[in-house]
Amino acid sequence: MALIEVRGLRKSYGEKRVLRGVDLQVEAGQIVGILGPNGAGKTTAVECIGGLRTPDAGTIAVAGLDPQSEAAALRQLLGMQLQECRLPARITPLEALELFASFYPDPLPATDLLGRFGLAAQAGARFERLSGGQQQRLSVALALVGRPRIAILDELTTELDPAARREIWGYLSDLRAQGVTMLLVTHSMEEAAHLCDRVAIIDGGRVVAHGSPADLTTAAQAQQTSFEADLPEAMLARLAELPGVRAVRRDGARIVIDGDDDSPQTVLTALIEGGVRPARLRVAAPTLDDAYLRLTEAS
Numbered sequence: 001m002a003l004i005e006v007r008g009l010r011k012s013y014g015e016k017r018v019l020r021g022v023d024l025q026v027e028a029g030q031i032v033g034i035l036g037p038n039g040a041g042k043t044t045a046v047e048c049i050g051g052l053r054t055p056d057a058g059t060i061a062v063a064g065l066d067p068q069s070e071a072a073a074l075r076q077l078l079g080m081q082l083q084e085c086r087l088p089a090r091i092t093p094l095e096a097l098e099l100f101a102s103f104y105p106d107p108l109p110a111t112d113l114l115g116r117f118g119l120a121a122q123a124g125a126r127f128e129r130l131s132g133g134q135q136q137r138l139s140v141a142l143a144l145v146g147r148p149r150i151a152i153l154d155e156l157t158t159e160l161d162p163a164a165r166r167e168i169w170g171y172l173s174d175l176r177a178q179g180v181t182m183l184l185v186t187h188s189m190e191e192a193a194h195l196c197d198r199v200a201i202i203d204g205g206r207v208v209a210h211g212s213p214a215d216l217t218t219a220a221q222a223q224q225t226s227f228e229a230d231l232p233e234a235m236l237a238r239l240a241e242l243p244g245v246r247a248v249r250r251d252g253a254r255i256v257i258d259g260d261d262d263s264p265q266t267v268l269t270a271l272i273e274g275g276v277r278p279a280r281l282r283v284a285a286p287t288l289d290d291a292y293l294r295l296t297e298a299s
């Protein structure tokens with residue numbers, strides 16, 4: 001059985017049906033990313049998994065525990081970073097870490113975490129005086145202070161500069177190597193591609209796609225062929241009719257063609273047969289961004 005097992009999760013706020021039957025499995029030791037448009041219900045889903053919200057229907061087991069009825073046991077093995085870190089305005093990072101550490105039998109030393117998360121100089125600063133990025137780093141450190149077996153991190157690096165983001169990614173990779181399982185809510189495809197073993201895309205209240213970043217990218221079958229050529233409209237129309245071609249457009253001097261994995265070859269053959277010599281030809285491999293857009297558009 002997976003370490004996190006979610007089946008048929010449903011949740012509404014009043015009339016608003018947010019989750020309409022979410023299924024999700026997270027294997028031990030994996031980093032799983034949850035992606036999806038704003039308002040798709042990602043935070044709602046992870047808050048249900050963390051026991052902070054009560055589902056309307058469905059089952060959730062985290063390390064075999066029910067997050068509602070076995071919340072106290074779950075808290076000992078789960079660390080949770082919330083999208084909005086709400087702490088008293090005057091608490092300092094050191095105080096907050098020591099307070100959270102006091103809830104666990106074998107916490108990480110607060111000073112180590114302050115160093116690791118680049119907050120040593122702010123150890124005694126009031127929370128309200130920290131920058132957005134510093135508050136975010138503190139919220140991740142707070143989620144990890146109890147040496148959790150499972151960490152749920154909600155928009156972990158949104159406010160961070162590129163160097164800080166890379167540092168946190170490095171830290172999470174170290175944690176994975178130690179066997180920590182992580183569920184990440186993210187809007188960053190770069191983050192998902194870099195860190196996640198698997199991603200689940202939530203849209204319309206359901207998981208519309210899941211798999212490794214590479215699987216999803218391949219499944220999207222998006223190849224983009226572009227080149228410069230003086231093509232008459234009739235030729236453009238002919239390219240648009242080729243098998244596997246999804247869209248043809250002009251972008252300044254370039255012709256840009258989206259299609260499936262075989263489309264670059266099909267397009268090239270058609271151009272050569274038509275006596276066209278494409279200049280500055282480029283074929284762009286699909287990215288997770290392309291896959292995400294196609295999958296969420298399709299749903």
Ligand SMILES: Nc1ncnc2c1ncn2[C@@H]1O[C@H](COP(=O)(O)OP(=O)(O)OP(=O)(O)O)[C@@H](O)[C@H]1O
Pocket residue numbers: 013016018036037038039040041042043044045
């Ligand atoms: N406590 C609440 N009461 C009423 N509606 C809520 C509540 N919390 C969330 N919602 C609504 O439920 C929907 C899903 O919200 P949620 O925060 O789970 O989405 P999300 O996918 O995490 O979004 P984002 O990417 O913008 O963070 C949104 O339309 C939101 O306005």
